[in-house]
Amino acid sequence: MEDYKYLFKVVLIGNAGVGKTCLVRRFTQGLFPPGQGATIGVDFMIKTVEVDGDKVKLQIWDTAGQERFRCITQSYYRSANALILVYDITCQPTFDCLPNWIKEIDTYASSKVLTYLVGNKSDRLLHREIPAEIGEHFAKQHSMRYLETSAKEAENVDRLFTEIAVELTKQAKENFLRPRQDSTSGKVGMPNGGSSPVGGLSCCKLN
């Protein structure tokens, strides 16, 4: 009795203050929260999107950027189907830290994980410190997809998550033809066949 066909886990990582939580809330709640406080540990959100008529549920784990929570946040990488590595285009240090994040990903995430590099706060054009090409180049070097977003202006946010949903669904369909073992959950990435849909639930409207 499921209300979705595919379930994917998406984990957001990146330095503190780059806007991970804002991105998630923009996507799941359609708002830009004023005075968003720093995330403690790991936050959880859910949103269902439609891909080619199939309901795809995204389980989104928003991790704290603060170093002190690294121990708990790292433990969420492994089961991720997609990682969103976020930096702040107006803050060079958050870009400079990317190699460290890549190391973390290599260490803790599954090797097949789909990774997006996201330069957030694209609305603050006057304060930009990292040109788009630099970000894009870095992404390419590390076989990541690249997008610049603005949680504030809702720029590219839906696109980011939708692309992820589409790509993962595509992969899941391929994998379904060639089934592989997924140790973390029997269900992730597998079509959820045989259950009748429950009415009126294209997404979780919150509040």
Next chain:
Amino acid sequence: MTGCCGCCTALKPRYKRLVDSIFPDNPEDGLVKDNMQKLVYYGTSKPEKLDRIGQYLEQRLSRDVTRSRTGYVSISMEALDQLLLACHAHSNLFVESFLKMVHKTLESPEPQLQILASQSFVKFANIEEDTPSYHRSYDFFVSKFSSMCHSSAEPETTRIRIRVAGLHGLQGIVKKTVSDDLQVNIWDPVHMNKIIPSLLYSLQGCNMDNDPESPKEDESPGVVAEMVLRDLVCRATFGNITSVLKPVLQHLDYHKLWVPNKFAVKIFRILMYSVQDQYGHMVVHHLMSHLDAHNKDEPRVKAGIVDVVSETVVIAAGGSVGPSVLEVFNTLLRHLKSSVSVQTSDRQRVLDEKNFQEAVINTIGEFANNLPDYQKIEIMMFVMGKVPLLDLEEDVSSGDRKDTLLQTMLLKTMLKVATKYRTVLMINAFPPAFLDPLLRMSLAYDAGIRLIVQEILHTLLDRHDNSGKLKFVSENSDTITWIPKDIQALNLTVEKASQQDIFFIKKNGPQFYSCIYENMLQENNKVDNFEALYCTLALLSIELGGEDILVDLVRLAMGIQNISVSSDLPVTHTCAIHAIVAAYLNLIGQLSAIPNMCTHVSEIIDARKNKAPHLLPDFAFNRSNTEQSYPTSTNVKDELLFDQAVINEALTSRGYDTSTLGTPFTISRLSQSRLGRMDSWFAETSSGSWLQDEVDMAHSTSDIHSITLSIDSSSSSQTPLMGQRGQAPEDITFESLKKIITEDDVERKRSQEMKQKAILEKFQTAPFEQIVAKIDAESMVFQNKLSEILTTISDENKDNAPQHQTTAVFDMQFPDLYVY
């Protein structure tokens, strides 16, 4: 089913109608209890329908969650709980539905629903399933509950409720899975790396000290987290304790909780008190590895870790610290060494390193405290083996200051261990392999090091808590005269030495005496050194004194007195030496109750009081003296010196054999090398009659000692002396073994017969100590024989092995031979 059935409801299957009927029109009214009972009855009587019921409820709930109809969701959850309790045995599928609903509800952003779902999960966890589904995955639950433990929801009351709900959820998962091997392996790092940091974070949030504030204390995250942690750790086994400890250590790193380390200590206390005894050493082991991993880290952090080790070790006492004792010591010593070798001009850093070194030493002390006494001695020997052997006469400026520092640290470590040791028999406290290097170290160039060695001697010698009373400095030094007319004023506790102790001191006395003697000669002695030497002298007399060694002690005292006459030590030193001799003769005179000696001693002391107070402790050990306080001439008139002839007569009149008393200790610092020093040390003793029964004393003793010396010189300075033992087997050939065995056989047969006869008698009549001493003596006879054989063998092998080396090794092992 009563009531009207509309056509709509009539079309629905019965189970759906039953389910619908439990929901009131107004969710505020809560579950319709009567109808719920009917549903439960229906479920239990028609278990085949349970799956459908579950699915239908799931559907309703899912819709209500999506629409945020919290009231109805609560009712669904309550219904599910009741059905689960009543019917779980009948349907695995129903349980799956149930879990899906909990899952679904947990996804809701509504705090109330999350809490509700957690509570339902806990109820489920408390149920013993007959046939749980073994492919069930708890991944989501672990992730979600862990996330809830970090909730930052507002207001605070809600936040706390969510966190507590998360903790209970985690506890539920643990309970559900931990005791069943076929279940999900909850110990997998994938889970533990989420669970442990969540528990620790919750513990961290709670105030550790001021509890009384929060009203409902037993439901605060801190309290619940601690309970869950204990619950978890006590179930951990050898294979999975690691997956608990790793995230603990990591968490403490990331949250920078080593400095200050109060929280870390708290956590490790919890761990040690909950972990099964036999795994306690694993906790220690992991802490040590962690220390290694932090080798390059700030000393403050390392000190924090080491400090936690010491707290942990205290608790491990009950169980075993396990096979890793030496490994732990080794690691700690390695860190000590590397800390000592840090070179920096940063003062804060120097201070930090110092604190770290203190922490290491303390930890070793705590560790040793938990070991049985014989192991403490082993540990001290082990530490001794790590002490770099410097040329004793080496000037500090040319020598390596780092090494001196390391020596100091290691000796401090030994002192720490030694203070935890409770001496019963001297022979156990000072096995030769320990005593020899220790006494050697007592002649180190550095005055500070010499002082520590004396302190080690004090704590090991002093069985009756006397050392405090034997220091010249004291809080109330005004009221105490250090040379009381009646030594009872000192309040010393004196007990007669046992037979074994007398054996011990007869054998090892010469070493002690000559060490003390040589120590007196050191030009860089400080007041503390002299004071410590006096204490050692006094302790030897109190603990081991008695008629047997009185003459030796007097001879030593006279020898020391002569130093000041014949050496060119500064006046401060000679005054201190005279003062020591005065106090010491007064002490042993009264201890052994020899009236004429006492009279003489007190006469001289009185004379000094009048004419030369600087030769008495009250002056000589007065730390506020200045150069001006001292007389300009070091000459001391004979009338102020203790007269050997008088004392000799006093002793003779009491029946003592004073033939050796005339042989003076001589100053023999001819050779500056260590070897030379040893030479003089032993030459000293060999001229006396320590070895009463030897016919040709001088020869035989100098022989053995020169042999001992050669081993000393031939071994590399890095090799600890006790390492020598290991070489012995190399010299044993097949032939020799055969010999030993046959000899051994004959010997044994003979002694066996004798023993059997004697044993009965002995044990019936003799006091315990006598028995032990007797047995010792007998085993010496055997050793005697054995070493004789071995010596012969080595003689035969002369061509193959360097002779002195071989002999020396055996002598090392059987030194008793030459004394008795």
